[in-house]
Amino acid sequence: MFTKRRKMNEEGAPVTKEEVLRRPIPNHVAIIMDGNGRWAKRRALPRAAGHYEGMQVVRKITRFANGLGVRVLSLYAFSTENWKRPKGEVDYLMKLPEQFLTTFLPELIAENVKVQVIGHTEALPDHTRRAVEKAIQDTSGNTGLVLNFALNYGSRAEITAAVQQIAKEVERGALAPEDITEPLISSYLMTGGLQDPDLLIRTSGEIRLSNFMLWQLAYTELWFTDVLWPDFTEQHFLEAIAAYQRRDRRFGGV
Numbered sequence: 001m002f003t004k005r006r007k008m009n010e011e012g013a014p015v016t017k018e019e020v021l022r023r024p025i026p027n028h029v030a031i032i033m034d035g036n037g038r039w040a041k042r043r044a045l046p047r048a049a050g051h052y053e054g055m056q057v058v059r060k061i062t063r064f065a066n067g068l069g070v071r072v073l074s075l076y077a078f079s080t081e082n083w084k085r086p087k088g089e090v091d092y093l094m095k096l097p098e099q100f101l102t103t104f105l106p107e108l109i110a111e112n113v114k115v116q117v118i119g120h121t122e123a124l125p126d127h128t129r130r131a132v133e134k135a136i137q138d139t140s141g142n143t144g145l146v147l148n149f150a151l152n153y154g155s156r157a158e159i160t161a162a163v164q165q166i167a168k169e170v171e172r173g174a175l176a177p178e179d180i181t182e183p184l185i186s187s188y189l190m191t192g193g194l195q196d197p198d199l200l201i202r203t204s205g206e207i208r209l210s211n212f213m214l215w216q217l218a219y220t221e222l223w224f225t226d227v228l229w230p231d232f233t234e235q236h237f238l239e240a241i242a243a244y245q246r247r248d249r250r251f252g253g254v
């Protein structure tokens, strides 16, 4: 018995924005942005150059996704735990967000983008956390694209915290065990109000989820590319959406 093996990434003629706009645009696109370090290494540049370039791509793809009508863009800066990095690199990384927000926040506000964060910002240095909180505050009333950063985020920890919270509610009699349904659990996750991702993109050739949104990705189309994040372009983004549009989603049905 054959199963029609779908290629992970249908290759074809370069798809155009117009073609993509003729079909449904995914509401929620999640991206595991991976490959900054390798990009720098291949060019014999310091790793910071890869992070800086990666940040420019975040700006470009955010603008492009907003223009296409994507409703939520979740970004996971896939990074080995910070403690594994040289100190200088971590210090640099924690300065990047302020640079990003200082130069980009006015544009995000003008574009009606709403900045949100999932994960643990308390672990960020004060100056970084204040910049992030200001961005969240200054865009909280916006109704356009939700730009959702996963910072110091882990899916199993997120699910565990939700289970603990629900157990406390049951213990105090506010919930009965039969009240615990999938929608209820979803509402206790950090992504509470957001719809599940329709499309997940991961760059740099790793085919793993890396403890990212494990509950939320249950029916998400997964699209992997060898392209390193700093080399990721609008054209790659269009290819991923076109691949999503070609796939008929089953949501667990046959």
Ligand SMILES: CC(C)Oc1ccc(CN(CCC(N)=O)C(=O)c2cnn(Cc3ccccc3)c2-c2ccc3sccc3c2)cc1
Residues within 6 Å of the ligand: 033, 034, 036, 051, 052, 054, 055, 058, 076, 077, 078, 079, 082, 093, 094, 096, 097, 100, 101, 115, 117, 124, 128, 132, 135, 149, 150, 151, 152, 153, 229
């Ligand atoms: C609202 C937003 C702007 O606030 C933020 C506050 C703190 C952070 C730092 N950070 C969280 C802590 C952790 N996981 O290390 C990262 O995710 C991290 C780890 N590598 N890179 C380089 C990289 C850059 C670009 C793409 C992938 C990785 C980043 C990083 C640093 C600055 C920027 S700016 C836009 C994205 C981004 C990502 C991030 C955002």
